[in-house]
Amino acid sequence: MALPPILVVTTGGTIDKQYFDALSEYQIAESVIGRLLKIARVTHPFRVIELMRKDSLELTDADRALIAATIADAPETHVVITHGTDTMTQTARALGHLTGKTIVLAGALAPARFSESDASFNLGMAFACCQSAPPGVWITMNGSVFNGLTARKDRAAGTFVES
Amino acid sequence: MALPPILVVTTGGTIDKQYFDALSEYQIAESVIGRLLKIARVTHPFRVIELMRKDSLELTDADRALIAATIADAPETHVVITHGTDTMTQTARALGHLTGKTIVLAGALAPARFSESDASFNLGMAFACCQSAPPGVWITMNGSVFNGLTARKDRAAGTFVES
């Protein structure tokens, strides 16, 4: 049985933050997703589109429309989106009209370049969820698979919760 | 909506291998699973049973019966098993008679204590799969969710494949 190909759309967020000494600051850099998938020894068919490099607080309605159009136009029915956590649920809602696709959003609370990060675990969750869950929009954070249309981030606690 | 609690059963395998200088050899050590879940900032309810510490080539029929009984007796219906990869599919078959539970086996091709390991990604896949997939036995390795009753390990390639 052929394995269903997965589309990975990167949009930025903490997961891709890098430190730039010359600037003494952190910025979103070239995505580490490809490297994480290599370390995870992923042989499952996938392709990555680096769509944007933004803090999720800076994402606009136009950005969300572009994310939705990219997914709608893609041949893949299994989709993973890496995304900043602050407005992840807002983007999830903006994808609720897409039908026939299993879409999973995931990000990280610590940059993937840290030695202790939730990035690989969350990305692994997203890969499994988009293969196992029925069509719809899902969020995989803090060890849980959340309904993307109803979950919310508890910013003070730094975790996602069921609403 | 309450999140379904997950039972994590550790059995050993490469994922938990540690290096012991005094012996100049590697052995399966105290499980790192709890630490991986902490780094992944998992707030989802779970409990861990360290059932055994074995290379999967050393697992006996009695060991597999113990794994099956542990799962059958547990109140949780969502189960993750960490396991060596060499006989993972054999254990999956030995759990095929359990009904009403979503059971996911995962391991690692490189020890979790390595800086570049597939352990966190695979464990994340297992956490998501046991929440998203229908009851049955699944294997999450190499980025794919495999049917545990039909997948096999291609030992030469070091990957799992659909049969």
Place this chain on the structure above:
Amino acid sequence: MALPPILVVTTGGTIDKQYFDALSEYQIAESVIGRLLKIARVTHPFRVIELMRKDSLELTDADRALIAATIADAPETHVVITHGTDTMTQTARALGHLTGKTIVLAGALAPARFSESDASFNLGMAFACCQSAPPGVWITMNGSVFNGLTARKDRAAGTFVES
């Protein structure tokens, strides 16, 4: 022969930067130096004074006077200082009047919490240099032992150089 005890003075800098998701920003956090020394299996006698937590661009003349006084008053004659790189050479010059002590400044161009950081290597250099070099002020960065009174940072290149 008794090993000479080493005093480690932490002042902040990139080496100790941590990411705080709730703030979406990086700040200097509790020092990781103790943890780095544990991972390095250091059994050499040492003690750590967490003196301040500052970006080195924010260090004042009063801060540098406090660093100098702390070292002058300490019984140890072998001293390691962790420090931000931007004004490391300025602090080195401010310690030039101390005699009879081997003082080594080191920092990192990437935070120690990153999986790929120069922190451990540089700290190791400092530990060795303060044991091997004659009394004076030294800087250990980019694989070199520099004279602290004459080295400078080439900010554009992100490296230290002999002047």
Place this chain on the structure above:
Amino acid sequence: MALPPILVVTTGGTIDKQYFDALSEYQIAESVIGRLLKIARVTHPFRVIELMRKDSLELTDADRALIAATIADAPETHVVITHGTDTMTQTARALGHLTGKTIVLAGALAPARFSESDASFNLGMAFACCQSAPPGVWITMNGSVFNGLTARKDRAAGTFVES
């Protein structure tokens, strides 16, 4: 002032151990030293000779003669040797006749490929020691600079000590 070039001779040992899943065992693999030096952002001039890949318990008198000859014939007067820890002091003694060179042996008690290893710290110590110490043979392990002709490994404790 020109920085003195450093010769790095790799001989194997735990520091370079890699895990091979297909064999379910650890072996000494392609040296990670070059990668460690890149992560450490070393701009100091150096060259690496991968001389052998052996557990130090397997090193013969002929191997030690080859190490000595390689160093004697090299133009560099600053030398770092990566080496298994079990017979590190024996090799140090076999280099005691070389004059006019500062030679430092270092290894690791945990493989460099582990996320928590003493490899980078020890390699950093060796780089600094070969620049700061007078000609002779030195060992940099456990945070200390040891005289290579008198130090010994306390195998039970897993540490090096002054004799």
